[in-house]
Amino acid sequence: MATTGNFQLLCLENPLLDIQGVGDEALLQKYGLKANDAILAGPQHMPLYEDLLQNYDAKLIAGGAAQNTARGVQYILPPNSVVYIGCVGKDKYADILKEAVRKAGLRVEYRYDDEQPTGRCGVVITGHNRSMCTDLAAANCYKLDHLKQPDVWAVVESATVFYVGGYHLTVCVPAIMALCEEAASKDKTFILSLSAPFIPQFFKDQLDQTAPYWDYVIGNEAEAESYAASHNLGSASVSDVAKHLAALPKANPKRPRVAVITQGTGPTVVATASGADGGTPTIKEFPVHAIAEDQINDTNGAGDAFAGGFVAGVVDGKPLETCVDMGQWLAKLSIQELGPSYPFPKQAYMPS
Numbered sequence: 072m073a074t075t076g077n078f079q080l081l082c083l084e085n086p087l088l089d090i091q092g093v094g095d096e097a098l099l100q101k102y103g104l105k106a107n108d109a110i111l112a113g114p115q116h117m118p119l120y121e122d123l124l125q126n127y128d129a130k131l132i133a134g135g136a137a138q139n140t141a142r143g144v145q146y147i148l149p150p151n152s153v154v155y156i157g158c159v160g161k162d163k164y165a166d167i168l169k170e171a172v173r174k175a176g177l178r179v180e181y182r183y184d185d186e187q188p189t190g191r192c193g194v195v196i197t198g199h200n201r202s203m204c205t206d207l208a209a210a211n212c213y214k215l216d217h218l219k220q221p222d223v224w225a226v227v228e229s230a231t232v233f234y235v236g237g238y239h240l241t242v243c244v245p246a247i248m249a250l251c252e253e254a255a256s257k258d259k260t261f262i263l264s265l266s267a268p269f270i271p272q273f274f275k276d277q278l279d280q281t282a283p284y285w286d287y288v289i290g291n292e293a294e295a296e297s298y299a300a301s302h303n304l305g306s307a308s309v310s311d312v313a314k315h316l317a318a319l320p321k322a323n324p325k326r327p328r329v330a331v332i333t334q335g336t337g338p339t340v341v342a343t344a345s346g347a348d349g350g351t352p353t354i355k356e357f358p359v360h361a362i363a364e365d366q367i368n369d370t371n372g373a374g375d376a377f378a379g380g381f382v383a384g385v386v387d388g389k390p391l392e393t394c395v396d397m398g399q400w401l402a403k404l405s406i407q408e409l410g411p412s413y414p415f416p417k418q419a420y421m422p423s
């Protein structure tokens with residue numbers, strides 16, 4: 072039974088359990104993984120999860136990119152602000168996820184699949200790199216029917232902001248489009264994360280279908296580069312890609328689009344369309360206040376945490392500069408924790 076209430080933000084994507092260990096070059100090579108990447112697992116990757124647990128002291132941590140972001144937004148906003156939707160199995164892994172979201176005060180409306188187990192993401196840490204290999208399993212079984220159940224749709228209707236992880240473009244485009252149309256027709260805010268380079272590369276058509284609905288689009292430098300390549304943009308420079316994204320045609324002309332590209336410790340680049348038809352976007356750069364190397368635990372989830380802080384600012388109606396600063400602040404907190412987590416007891420946002 073869905074929980075009713077006036078949730079402000081609704082997030083949709085793939086709930087996953089991260090199996091995270093510190094690996095080495097040999098482990099990456101064994102499974103043909105790049106040091107810093109996110110991919111969908113093939114049959115050859117299936118032994119990775121047990122390998123990580125048996126031989127690399129891997130930990131089980133709540134993951135799923137947009138679920139990490141949703142926990143991040145809820146970390147900042149008042150109780151009962153955020154709802155997260157996705158599909159899990161009926162197993163122990165789902166219990167671990169439920170416990171993590173309960174602790175974070177995040178409401179979830181999971182669809183439970185009868186057959187598939189909860190999805191897993193093998194995370195191999197080498198230095199400040201993380202290689203992620205995802206077996207979606209139940210997460211791949213999300214259905215529009217679930218979103219349209221009257222009790223779940225009531226939650227959709229109560230939300231004023233939607234955040235969709237681009238990773239879900241591999242799973243259920245009709246559910247994403249239903250949120251896009253709800254946002255555009257009722258002048259609500261729709262935010263999309265590009266998620267990983269393979270999304271613009273291999274899911275270009277699905278991504279482009281959602282593009283007119285983006286009020287905010289968030290990505291990093293690798294995703295911007297992949298977008299430029301798959302869309303044959305003349306330039307792959309981060310500011311040119313950000314300007315291009317901001318200027319794409321828009322379904323709801325009332326909200327000029329904002330494109331946000333992070334670059335690790337490099338400046339965050341933000342392009343804002345000058346009008347509904349894109350106009351000539353303006354570009355701003357926001358330097359990152361780097362922390363000392365020895366304070367970094369791991370960078371798994373840094374991008375999700377940035378999105379969490381940024382989206383919390385958007386939901387709260389903060390100026391763009393503050394939203395970026397909130398994103399950078401939460402990313403800084405998260406990389407000091409193990410995996411995509413946030414420190415408890417809670418810290419309060421302090422402008423830098």
Ligand code: 26A
Binds near residue numbers: 087
């Ligand atoms: C469809 N794929 C590949 C994925 C993911 C994913 N979340 C959703 N769908 N691949 C990795 N992740 C999550 O990204 C987080 C770090 O940014 C991992 O679960 C990890 O928590």
